[in-house]
Amino acid sequence: MLKRALDFKDDNLLAGAMYFPKRMIWRFAEFDEGTVRQMFVILFDEAQDLVERINAFTSSAEDINNRRNPNSSHYQDLRAISTYLWLMFPNKYYIYKASCVTALTSNIGIDFKRKKNVKGQNVVNAYEIYNQVAEALQMDEDLKTMLDNALSNDCYPDPFAKTLAVDFGYYLDKKYLKSEMGT
Numbered sequence: 001m002l003k004r005a006l007d008f009k010d011d012n013l014l015a016g017a018m019y020f021p022k023r024m025i026w027r028f029a030e031f032d033e034g035t036v037r038q039m040f041v042i043l044f045d046e047a048q049d050l051v052e053r054i055n056a057f058t059s060s061a062e063d064i065n066n067r068r069n070p071n072s073s074h075y076q077d078l079r080a081i082s083t084y085l086w087l088m089f090p091n092k093y094y095i096y097k098a099s100c101v102t103a104l105t106s107n108i109g110i111d112f113k114r115k116k117n118v119k120g121q122n123v124v125n126a127y128e129i130y131n132q133v134a135e136a137l138q139m140d141e142d143l144k145t146m147l148d149n150a151l152s153n154d155c156y157p158d159p160f161a162k163t164l165a166v167d168f169g170y171y172l173d174k175k176y177l178k179s180e181m182g183t
Helices: 021-031 033-043 050-068 078-088 098-108 119-139 141-150 162-180
Strands: none
Touching: 021 033, 021 050, 021 078, 033 050, 033 078, 050 078, 050 119, 078 119, 078 162, 098 119, 098 162, 119 141, 119 162
16 A cells, blocks of 8 residues: 555655665565554644654654664655655645755745754744745735646645745755856
8 A cells, every 4th residue: 555655656756866765665564564554643643743743753764774774774854754744735744855945944034944853843843934935825826827827637736835835945946046056
């Protein structure tokens, strides 16, 4: 079931050059199906604190990895965990990528510094910023019209501009800043 749930076209969300969270979570499920199932049950339990859920997922991934192959990376980082949350609840969560959050906040004049040893809290702090961005994007009628015209019937409609807010941060990080610097 996990393989079917994560088998989608846009593979760069959970895979990339030297980044393999999807493959590793599949291998973890083959190694310890019950623990991986419980990891997702806890992660998706909206009655629990988000920071605690993120930290529990990370801790369980580290535990499985230590039992399975302690000298390898488990790749279940904040980006992967936030992607799982976004896939399950796209109207509530965002994909967290540190460089995109940094690009976004530096371009809109918000002082955002990631803190060590509070990983889950960094995601929550970024989500608060993304909430403000999504709210502003939702008020832009021209942008909403442009988005509606660009989306086909098989696209997620993104009614709360959550995905659009992440795309905006990604654009700033990967395209805008590089064009401003001439690279």
